[in-house]
Amino acid sequence: MKRNTWQREAVRTALSENENFVSAQALHGALKQSGSSIGLATVYRALADLADEGEADSLQQEGEALYRACTPGSHHHHLICRNCGLTVEIEATAVEDWARQVAAQHGFTRAEHVVDVFGLCEACSRLQADPSSS
Amino acid sequence: MKRNTWQREAVRTALSENENFVSAQALHGALKQSGSSIGLATVYRALADLADEGEADSLQQEGEALYRACTPGSHHHHLICRNCGLTVEIEATAVEDWARQVAAQHGFTRAEHVVDVFGLCEACSRLQADPSSS
DNA sequence: AATCGTTTTGACAATCATTCTCGATAACGT
DNA sequence: ACGTTATCGAGAATGATTGTCAAAACGATT
Ligand SMILES: [Zn+2]
Ligand SMILES: [Zn+2]
Ligand SMILES: [Zn+2]
Ligand SMILES: [Zn+2]
Numbered sequence: 564m565k566r567n568t569w570q571r572e573a574v575r576t577a578l579s580e581n582e583n584f585v586s587a588q589a590l591h592g593a594l595k596q597s598g599s600s601i602g603l604a605t606v607y608r609a610l611a612d613l614a615d616e617g618e619a620d621s622l623q624q625e626g627e628a629l630y631r632a633c634t635p636g637s638h639h640h641h642l643i644c645r646n647c648g649l650t651v652e653i654e655a656t657a658v659e660d661w662a663r664q665v666a667a668q669h670g671f672t673r674a675e676h677v678v679d680v681f682g683l684c685e686a687c688s689r690l691q692a693d694p695s696s697s
Numbered sequence: 698m699k700r701n702t703w704q705r706e707a708v709r710t711a712l713s714e715n716e717n718f719v720s721a722q723a724l725h726g727a728l729k730q731s732g733s734s735i736g737l738a739t740v741y742r743a744l745a746d747l748a749d750e751g752e753a754d755s756l757q758q759e760g761e762a763l764y765r766a767c768t769p770g771s772h773h774h775h776l777i778c779r780n781c782g783l784t785v786e787i788e789a790t791a792v793e794d795w796a797r798q799v800a801a802q803h804g805f806t807r808a809e810h811v812v813d814v815f816g817l818c819e820a821c822s823r824l825q826a827d828p829s830s831s
Numbered sequence: 832a833a834t835c836g837t838t839t840t841g842a843c844a845a846t847c848a849t850t851c852t853c854g855a856t857a858a859c860g861t
Numbered sequence: 862a863c864g865t866t867a868t869c870g871a872g873a874a875t876g877a878t879t880g881t882c883a884a885a886a887c888g889a890t891t
Pocket of ligand 2: 659676
C-alpha cells in the first residue's frame, strides 16, 4: 500500500505554495533552503506520483519537466508566460471535442493530447515594449 | 552566410526518407549504417537548423526531441501513434483561432502553442485487442 | 509499546540526450 | 588558387533524470 511520509507531504505543500510551474530541482532547492533534509530523488519520485494521481499537472519546457499543483480532478490546459511563468488554467471543451474527433476520424483509439499556450502576459508585454519603465 | 554542405543535405534526405518522427540519435544511427561518416553533433545542429527554418517539425516525447520532414510553410499539428509512430498531419483552424483568442482574452501577446494528439492507430488498436493475430 | 514484513528514503553512481570545445576541414566570394 | 570563415567531428562536459542498495520509516499486528 502507499504510505504517508512527511517527505511526500512536504513536496505537496511546497508545490501548492508555488502559483506557477516549477522544476523538480527548483522545488528541491526551495525545500532545502527552508531547512528540509529531503533528498533530490525523493522529490522526483513524489512529483511523478502526484502527477499520475492527478494532483499535479506537468509539462515539458526546454527539455525539463515542470510541475504545478492544479485544480484536482479537472482536465484543463494552461496559458503560460514565457517570461515570468505566470500561469492561467484554461478550460476548452471545444478543444477536447476536436481532439477526440480528429483521432476517431483517422481510426485512432486511446487518444490523449498535449495542448499548451505560451505567450507574454500583460505585465511582461508592457515591460518589453518599454523596458525603461522597470 | 549559410553554407551548403553534404552533411546538411544528408540529414535533409535522411529525414525525408522517414515518414515518421525520428530522434537525432536514430537519424545519426541510420546515416552511419548507410556508410556516412557524419558526426552526431552535426546531425543535432542540422536538425535544429531545419526546424527553425521551417523545413522540419519537432516535438518532445519522453524527454527527447523528435523531428519530421513536414509540408513546408504550412502550420499544422500531428496525430501520432504511440505504438508504431505513424504520423498524420492535421489542420485545425478552429484550434488556431481558439489559441489566439484565449491568449488575447487574458492579455497575453506573442502567443504560440503546442498541440499534439497521441493515440493508437487503427492497425495498432487491432493488434492490442487481439495480440494472437500477429 | 515491541515486532515484523514491506515501502520509502537518500547519498551516490549511472544513464542518456544534448551541448560545448577547439583544432582541422571545406565553402564560397574574390 | 587564395584567404576568410562557417562548419565539422571527436570527445569532453553538462544537466536532468533514473537506478542502486543499505538504512530508516510505516503501519498492521501482537
Ligand atoms: Zn509574464
Ligand atoms: Zn484537453
Ligand atoms: Zn500504430
Ligand atoms: Zn496550430
